[in-house]
Amino acid sequence: xxxxxxxxxxxxxxxxxxxxxxxxxxxxxxxxxxxxxxxxxxxxxxxxxxxxxxxxxxxxxxxxxxxxxxxxxxxxxxxxxxxxxxxxxxxxxxxxxxxxxxxxxxxxxxxxxxxxxxxxxxxxxxxxxxxxxxxxxxxxxxxxxxxxxxxxxxxxxxxxxxxxxxxxxxxxxxxxxxxxxxxxxxxxxxxxxxxxxxxxxxxxxxxxxxxxxxxxxxxxxxxxxxxxxxxxxxxxxxxxxxxxxxxxxxxxxxxxxxxxxxxxxxxxxxxxxxxxxxxxxxxxxxxxxxxxxxxxxxxxxxxxxxxxxxxxxxxxxxxxxxxxxxxxxxxxxxxxxxxxxxxxxxxxxxxxxxxxxxxxxxxxxxxxxxxxxxxxxxxxxxxxxxxxxxxxxxxxxxxxxxxxxxxxxxxxxxxxxxxxxxxxxxxxxxxxxxxxxxxxxxxxxxxxxxxxxxxxxxxxxxxxxxxxxxxxxxxxxxxxxxxxxxxxxxxxxxxxxxxxxxxxxxxxxxxxxxxxxxxxxxxxxxxxxx
Numbered sequence: 001x002x003x004x005x006x007x008x009x010x011x012x013x014x015x016x017x018x019x020x021x022x023x024x025x026x027x028x029x030x031x032x033x034x035x036x037x038x039x040x041x042x043x044x045x046x047x048x049x050x051x052x053x054x055x056x057x058x059x060x061x062x063x064x065x066x067x068x069x070x071x072x073x074x075x076x077x078x079x080x081x082x083x084x085x086x087x088x089x090x091x092x093x094x095x096x097x098x099x100x101x102x103x104x105x106x107x108x109x110x111x112x113x114x115x116x117x118x119x120x121x122x123x124x125x126x127x128x129x130x131x132x133x134x135x136x137x138x139x140x141x142x143x144x145x146x147x148x149x150x151x152x153x154x155x156x157x158x159x160x161x162x163x164x165x166x167x168x169x170x171x172x173x174x175x176x177x178x179x180x181x182x183x184x185x186x187x188x189x190x191x192x193x194x195x196x197x198x199x200x201x202x203x204x205x206x207x208x209x210x211x212x213x214x215x216x217x218x219x220x221x222x223x224x225x226x227x228x229x230x231x232x233x234x235x236x237x238x239x240x241x242x243x244x245x246x247x248x249x250x251x252x253x254x255x256x257x258x259x260x261x262x263x264x265x266x267x268x269x270x271x272x273x274x275x276x277x278x279x280x281x282x283x284x285x286x287x288x289x290x291x292x293x294x295x296x297x298x299x300x301x302x303x304x305x306x307x308x309x310x311x312x313x314x315x316x317x318x319x320x321x322x323x324x325x326x327x328x329x330x331x332x333x334x335x336x337x338x339x340x341x342x343x344x345x346x347x348x349x350x351x352x353x354x355x356x357x358x359x360x361x362x363x364x365x366x367x368x369x370x371x372x373x374x375x376x377x378x379x380x381x382x383x384x385x386x387x388x389x390x391x392x393x394x395x396x397x398x399x400x401x402x403x404x405x406x407x408x409x410x411x412x413x414x415x416x417x418x419x420x421x422x423x424x425x426x427x428x429x430x431x432x433x434x435x436x437x438x439x440x441x442x443x444x445x446x447x448x449x450x451x452x453x454x455x456x457x458x459x460x461x462x463x464x465x466x467x468x469x470x471x472x473x474x475x476x477x478x479x480x481x482x483x484x485x486x487x488x489x490x491x492x493x494x495x496x497x498x499x500x501x502x503x504x505x506x507x508x509x510x511x512x513x514x515x516x517x518x519x520x521x522x523x524x525x526x527x528x529x530x
Contacts, residue, residue, distance in 0.1 A: 044080055048087035065087075073111065074114075102133050120164050130153065137178070162206050172195070180221050183221075192228055195213050208248050218259050234259065241282065253293035260301050264305055268308070271301060288328075288332060302342040360400045363383050363386075368405055387402070387429065394431075398436045402430075409423045410450070452492040463502060
């Protein structure tokens with residue numbers, strides 16, 4: 001029997017043969033496309049992986065990777081688009097030069113267009129590229145704004161997927177952080193109210209990034225901070241001061257500090273959100289950045305008015321801050337040191353609260369032991385604010401041996417100009433109030449520009465105190481001021497003369513440096529047989 005296809009005749013046979021050949025050819029063509037697709041997938045995924053290692057970046061750049069990735073952003077395969085965007089983001093994140101390359105290759109408009117068109121995975125990757133470009137400089141952030149990215153990023157804040165919101169909020173924060181003008185463009189794009197809504201979402205990473213973006217906006221000016229306040233952010237932020245998540249608390253304290261720093265009114269808004277005494281508990285947090293940011297927030301409130309400083313004192317803030325400075329080291333100490341100075345500066349009573357809370361020892365410790373001059377300078381300033389109010393305040397510093405330490409810092413050859421200036425001002429303001437003469441005596445060896453204030457105090461106090469005059473002789477103080485080489489007509493010379501008039505001429509003469517020579521001369525001139 002003949003096979004059934006034989007019955008078809010020659011025309012049927014040729015038809016089947018043609019279909020078979022066409023099918024094979026179609027498969028061959030498809031295979032080319034499939035291999036091309038696989039190659040593109042392999043390429044973008046490999047580049048994205050290589051871009052995670054810094055040692056590969058130069059080689060990728062020299063190979064012209066930007067120009068090769070750009071068309072893949074518009075690929076008809078979604079996974080290739082996403083991998084291309086991810087690779088570009090990692091490259092742009094590495095350096096401002098590569099971020100600049102993203103701009104010059106006109107990649108930003110493509111990303112912005114795709115942000116409004118594509119799926120959530122691509123939106124995350126595109127927002128990552130925009131963030132990676134914007135982070136480097138105001139100019140690159142402006143390029144992101146000029147590409148029309150703000151509207152697309154703000155619309156991403158309304159997406160259902162929390163990870164898309166995160167990426168968009170992060171990019172907006174990186175744009176806003178550079179300058180007041182860039183932050184204003186983010187506000188004008190109506191991002192603030194949506195960022196506040198994002199902060200209320202349950203996802204922790206979204207809350208953290210939203211708080212960070214709000215902080216980046218409001219740090220620049222009172223008007224921008226007011227925009228964040230008007231969106232109802234403060235009460236929501238304040239609630240999370242007691243949250244269990246340390247990274248969230250860092251951002252919350254930072255944002256509240258950035259709002260409070262601008263004006264009395266804004267600081268009062270923060271205080272009225274009932275952050276005290278809860279924010280004081282953050283000073284004991286196990287996370288050092290929570291502690292530092294909480295201290296910074298308290299500092300920004302304390303600096304404005306006596307009433308705000310008093311509120312902090314009444315909440316137990318001084319004792320908590322003293323503990324914080326005692327335990328902290330390095331730059332983390334700075335906000336605490338400044339807080340005590342701001343509080344003490346306002347009044348005798350507030351300065352006394354710092355003294356009573358044992359604020360002097362940790363400030364003295366920072367003055368002596370901190371290696372950085374700006375920390376020593378801040379400590380010198382704060383100590384000066386405590387001691388300048390009255391003799392009692394000055395005595396507290398003198399008895400803690402602070403004056404001698406301030407002088408040592410002032411005289412040290414390696415001290416910065418700012419440190420020397422602050423140490424000198426602190427010494428001058430405290431010495432002029434100090435009536436504890438034994439504490440001033442070690443300063444009789446100070447240089448003339450400090451010594452005149454020391455001698456002036458002796459000239460003020462000694463006339464009214466016989467016991468002090470006697471002690472001044474016995475301790476060698478009178479002898480020291482006779483050794484002062486003061487220019488005639490100077491204030492220092494006048495003060496020395498005032499003190500000398502309080503003693504019999506023979507005593508003054510006895511303690512003068514050339515007294516022994518005078519006696520020897522008299523002995524040479526004396527003729528016992530004459």
